[in-house]
Amino acid sequence: MSSKQHILNALKSAAMAPHAMPTIDVAPRIDDLVGQFEANLITVAGTLHREGGLVNLQTTVDEHIAQGMQVISMVEGISGNREVSATAHELRDIDYAVIPGDCGVAENGAIWVNTKNLGHRVTPFICENLLLVIEAKSIVANMHQATSLMTLAPGEFGTFIAGPSKTADIEQALVVGAHGACSLNVYLT
Amino acid sequence: MSTSKSNVHAHKAEIFCKDESRVDWHSKALWTLREKRDRAAGSIPEWEQLRQIGSEMKLHTLTHLTEYLEEFEQNCIKNNIKVHWAKDGAEHNRIVHEILAKHHVKKVVKSKSMLTEECHMNPYLEERGIEVIDTDLGERIIQLAEMPPSHIVVPAIHMKKEEVGDLFHEKLGTNAGASDPLYLTRAARQHLREKFLSADAAMTGVNMAIADQGAVVVCTNEGNADMGANLPKLQLHSMGIDKVVPNLESAAVILRTLARNATGQPITTYSSFYRGPQDGGEMHVIIVDNGRTDMLKDKILAEALKCIRCGGCLNTCPVYRRSGGHSYNYTIPGPIGIAVGAQHDDTNSIAWACTLCGSCSYVCPTKVPLDKIIHHHRRLKAEAGKLPYGKSNYMPLVGKFMASETALNCSMGIARMALKILPGSLLKPFSGAWGKYRELPVAPNSSFEAWFKKNRG
Numbered sequence: 078m079s080s081k082q083h084i085l086n087a088l089k090s091a092a093m094a095p096h097a098m099p100t101i102d103v104a105p106r107i108d109d110l111v112g113q114f115e116a117n118l119i120t121v122a123g124t125l126h127r128e129g130g131l132v133n134l135q136t137t138v139d140e141h142i143a144q145g146m147q148v149i150s151m152v153e154g155i156s157g158n159r160e161v162s163a164t165a166h167e168l169r170d171i172d173y174a175v176i177p178g179d180c181g182v183a184e185n186g187a188i189w190v191n192t193k194n195l196g197h198r199v200t201p202f203i204c205e206n207l208l209l210v211i212e213a214k215s216i217v218a219n220m221h222q223a224t225s226l227m228t229l230a231p232g233e234f235g236t237f238i239a240g241p242s243k244t245a246d247i248e249q250a251l252v253v254g255a256h257g258a259c260s261l262n263v264y265l266t
Numbered sequence: 267m268s269t270s271k272s273n274v275h276a277h278k279a280e281i282f283c284k285d286e287s288r289v290d291w292h293s294k295a296l297w298t299l300r301e302k303r304d305r306a307a308g309s310i311p312e313w314e315q316l317r318q319i320g321s322e323m324k325l326h327t328l329t330h331l332t333e334y335l336e337e338f339e340q341n342c343i344k345n346n347i348k349v350h351w352a353k354d355g356a357e358h359n360r361i362v363h364e365i366l367a368k369h370h371v372k373k374v375v376k377s378k379s380m381l382t383e384e385c386h387m388n389p390y391l392e393e394r395g396i397e398v399i400d401t402d403l404g405e406r407i408i409q410l411a412e413m414p415p416s417h418i419v420v421p422a423i424h425m426k427k428e429e430v431g432d433l434f435h436e437k438l439g440t441n442a443g444a445s446d447p448l449y450l451t452r453a454a455r456q457h458l459r460e461k462f463l464s465a466d467a468a469m470t471g472v473n474m475a476i477a478d479q480g481a482v483v484v485c486t487n488e489g490n491a492d493m494g495a496n497l498p499k500l501q502l503h504s505m506g507i508d509k510v511v512p513n514l515e516s517a518a519v520i521l522r523t524l525a526r527n528a529t530g531q532p533i534t535t536y537s538s539f540y541r542g543p544q545d546g547g548e549m550h551v552i553i554v555d556n557g558r559t560d561m562l563k564d565k566i567l568a569e570a571l572k573c574i575r576c577g578g579c580l581n582t583c584p585v586y587r588r589s590g591g592h593s594y595n596y597t598i599p600g601p602i603g604i605a606v607g608a609q610h611d612d613t614n615s616i617a618w619a620c621t622l623c624g625s626c627s628y629v630c631p632t633k634v635p636l637d638k639i640i641h642h643h644r645r646l647k648a649e650a651g652k653l654p655y656g657k658s659n660y661m662p663l664v665g666k667f668m669a670s671e672t673a674l675n676c677s678m679g680i681a682r683m684a685l686k687i688l689p690g691s692l693l694k695p696f697s698g699a700w701g702k703y704r705e706l707p708v709a710p711n712s713s714f715e716a717w718f719k720k721n722r723g
């Protein structure tokens with residue numbers, strides 16, 4: 078007998094009575110979505126740039142490039158100085174990655190990023206610093222709304238990103254910048 | 267019972283308790299997490315509603331596991347994900363090794379997975395010439411220190427920063443005497459980055475497996491799972507059968523409670539959904555039973571499988587906080603560790619590492635009735651004739667004694683008298699372990715029965 082069959086057979090003697098699926102109907106908090114988003118983004122150590130949109134972002138990117146930084150941009154209208162490389166490993170020296178997010182979540186400051194347009198899946202994690210771009214009108218109240226809007230086609234990879242990578246594994250001291258990006262700036266358009 | 271005293275929970279806890287200041291420090295660190303959890307839970311008006319939905323959604327899935335596991339498998343196959351089934355830890359390890367051997371893998375980067383710990387996978391692979399690098403910082407620390415995890419979310423919570431500093435100095439060449447968490451974390455980042463970039467394969471645990479998507483969700487704060495899985499072409503994900511959820515809607519409920527209940531964050535930094543391998547890559551999912559279907563055969567134990575491994579019950583547990591994670595004789599410590607581990611505990615002592623205060627059940631985001639399960643384990647142990655350290659000898663006598671009114675009244679009278687007239691130093695030895703850290707009580711003037719008759723009767 079295959080192990081699968083073995084497990085499925087064993088499940089036949091499970092003791093609990095069948096339980097119905099509950100309805101998931103949680104009232105969203107819809108007041109000041111951008112304000113809620115910003116407040117939560119701060120608690121996860123990210124920064125929001127509400128004004129200036131892409132123009133402001135390009136200025137920042139130009140400054141980084143002028144300082145000799147390696148910047149890759151996956152956002153239309155923003156130009157960096159690096160192209161998508163042949164292998165993911167070649168992205169190891171990227172200082173800044175500019176990436177589009179599909180939607181923001183007000184209750185926790187997370188941003189849904191589908192990596193289908195990133196060339197390599199590892200881009201948002203391997204860069205030293207992350208610059209995310211989202212439309213203000215894409216911000217939804219909570220995860221229930223976010224999962225109903227996010228797209229994830231068969232074969233794809235996507236991630237909710239809430240702030241820069243962090244750890245508190247040494248005596249519970251919060252350190253920003255573990256294995257992923259060391260900072261996160263979010264630009265609203 | 268062939269149990270040596272040195273393995274029972276009380277004895278191991280005693281070793282941990284030798285250093286009183288460390289116990290206080292440990293307890294406080296965990297209580298801080300509990301306080302953060304309370305603030306995060308309190309900031310969501312619908313918290314109790316989410317706990318109720320979480321509990322019912324897990325109950326629903328657990329009582330329809332066959333359908334959901336099959337649906338999950340079919341959808342995975344459609345997404346070009348290879349699915350394997352393992353009855354137990356040994357089979358899991360064998361499958362993992364076969365996949366790695368086929369690809370000539372020499373180095374695997376692993377993100378935290380309690381399941382691979384449960385299966386003792388690392389030593390199995392290492393014996394076969396494959397280097398396994400734990401990449402969660404806490405896990406890496408204890409891997410370098412050659413210790414098991416002492417907590418399911420913060421595995422190195424028992425170590426002080428000076429100890430980590432010494433360890434890193436020895437293993438990673440950091441400056442002697444350095445103990446600054448920022449400096450040490452940066453050193454680990456450099457060290458592990460090199461490992462990520464040179465690994466041949468990546469392994470992760472699974473927080474949720476979404477049946478109707480054929481996708482797995484992995485949550486980390488450090489981004490180690492994603493740095494791992496998205497660099498090499500080969501990715502493996504190990505999951506217990508209890509990790510499956512029906513759909514994205516139900517995954518959203520867990521994503522709302524998991525991090526809030528674990529560390530008080532509104533969500534983990536990365537909540538990643540893998541719905542297929544990267545271009546030119548291979549993705550494998552290994553679905554593991556390892557005793558879970560046995561637990562499902564017992565109505566009460568089955569509810570332990572609602573657990574989403576947030577660690578909240580550990581942080582609040584007065585016994586865990588004062589006895590340390592290594593005292594439980596099981597990979598998973600604390601209340602949930604007792605719930606899922608007591609049946610494997612041949613010292614038959616961990617079911618008693620609990621005051622039945624119920625704090626764990628109260629904080630659990632999926633309402634696992636931990637105190638009820640632990641109490642049930644005690645009953646099962648008693649029924650199997652496996653009460654620990656002599657309880658089986660004296661408990662029946664205690665029962666008879668308590669049942670006899672004359673014997674009880676008479677001896678309680680003697681005890682009250684003794685407490686009044688004899689010095690404490692003479693009586694203390696009779697109180698056994700109980701009296702070790704406690705003062706003897708002040709004797710009341712009469713029995714409760716007499717008091718009741720006089721005042722209320």
Ligand code: SF4
Pocket residue numbers: 572573574575576577578579580602626629630631632633634636
């Ligand atoms: S039993 Fe509940 S509180 Fe404990 S780890 Fe599991 S989900 Fe968290």
